[in-house]
Amino acid sequence: MTRGDEHDDGRGTAADTDPGAEGNKGNKGNERGGQGDGETRGTVLIALVANLVIALAKVAGGLIASSPALLSEAAHSVADSLNEVFLLASLSRSRRRADARHPFGYGKERFFWSMLAAVGIFVTGGCFSFYQGLHTLLNPEAEETGGYLIVYVVLAVSLLAEGASLVRATVQVRGQAKQAGRGVVAQLRRGDDPTVRTVFAEDAAAVLGVLLALAGAGLHQWTGQPAWEAGAALSIAVLLMYVAYRLGRDAKDRLVGQAVDPVLQQRALEVLTERPEIDTVTRLLTMQLGPDSALLAARMDLVDGLDSSGVERLCVELRQRIRSVCPDFDQVFLDITAADEDERRRATERRRRLRETVERQTADGG
The missing domain is CATH 1.20.1510.10 (Cation efflux protein transmembrane domain)
Incomplete structure (x- = not known):
């Protein structure tokens, strides 16, 4: 993987992106924020x-x-x-x-x-x-x-x-x-x-x-x-x-350290779950870093059969997709791990609560 990434047969941590991409994202964020x-x-x-x-x-x-x-x-x-x-x-x-x-x-x-x-x-x-x-x-x-x-x-x-x-x-x-x-x-x-x-x-x-x-x-x-x-x-x-x-x-x-708006959390979660290689997103953690800057850390369980290069490619594509759909996430960390049944159950409950929160916000006008 890129800069400081570690993996072990597809079960490891994928963190951040390459320095060049991060710098470009930061420049765009500064330009947007400056306006x-x-x-x-x-x-x-x-x-x-x-x-x-x-x-x-x-x-x-x-x-x-x-x-x-x-x-x-x-x-x-x-x-x-x-x-x-x-x-x-x-x-x-x-x-x-x-x-x-x-x-x-x-x-x-x-x-x-x-x-x-x-x-x-x-x-x-x-x-x-x-x-x-x-x-x-x-x-x-x-x-x-x-x-x-x-x-x-x-x-x-x-x-x-x-x-x-x-x-x-x-x-x-x-x-x-x-x-x-x-x-x-x-x-x-x-x-x-x-x-x-x-x-x-x-x-x-x-x-x-x-x-x-x-x-x-x-x-x-x-x-x-x-x-x-x-x-x-x-x-x-x-x-x-x-x-x-x-x-x-x-x-x-x-x-x-407050989480970002639930609507933005939901969008990021949809980006992750739409990929067939991801079996379960067990945790989605976010934090607002500034007016147009946020951090996202996701812990995911992948389907069986992916090799190390496939995991690397998936993580790079996911980061690019997240930043395209949710440009405020200029810090993205992906953690690949195995999930047990208890973690899957808690993940399902958290997704349900998040969906209900977004629905209430939409009903209240935003």
Whole structure:
């Protein structure tokens, strides 16, 4: 076999592919990812500029008007601005080529920086908003808002800017969903690119936060009760903490080593089982390595009668076919082994569960 492959009368391990093919695949993956990164970088830059301008306006307006809701929104925008810087860093760092220390590449940098963005949303935005709301609730006499016109103007401008950024992020999510053949909601749940998902979540939370701040300021002015603005600040804190939790949980799953989408697993399994030389695929293990990079390791039992050269030829053809049908699998490892009846039974059960999962996803729109 090629580079480091071992076999023993057809019962051994077939791993990886030849260096030239791997290099070509990596170049194609970088080219494909680079094109998508250009659009993503534009989306992040638009969000960054919008959040920087809005943050300055909210800080100035909140201090002048002594509005706790507006100051909470200012903390929200500051957090979002820092997060956009994190996300821009992830775009360049995740595209570095694999090396001896990181043989599977740097794709998981995206998930690491997305985790930092989630922490930033929680600490800078959520915790400050919670403090601001609680302080206002406990000291209502010290938090008399003045200059409501300033508050309304700043929030209205913020709503327009955040809305424009959200539209841009939504357009990109729709494009990715169409390319993946799934709905927008399914793309947000299962999409491979955490950067766009993070920007979309930040912008959606920002729009909701501005609406909450407007409602709190309006009710405060109407009733004369600062508790309304305190409630708006606390609501913004809860919103930001929830968004941070969801983004952080997703990033954690990817960093730990999450399997690829079940639909992609099913396609790879079909490629393997369609070959008559394969008797049983006992295990199919996958892991997401980056937005457009994944690992596949399959353990297979072959039919009797194949010699060593036949096994080599089969493995080469299978790797080429997998990468043709599922180009995200740029790391493919095939393990040839004998399977007993218990392993066959478990393999059949795993295939059934995978098929049911794919059917549920299809029924849910992707």
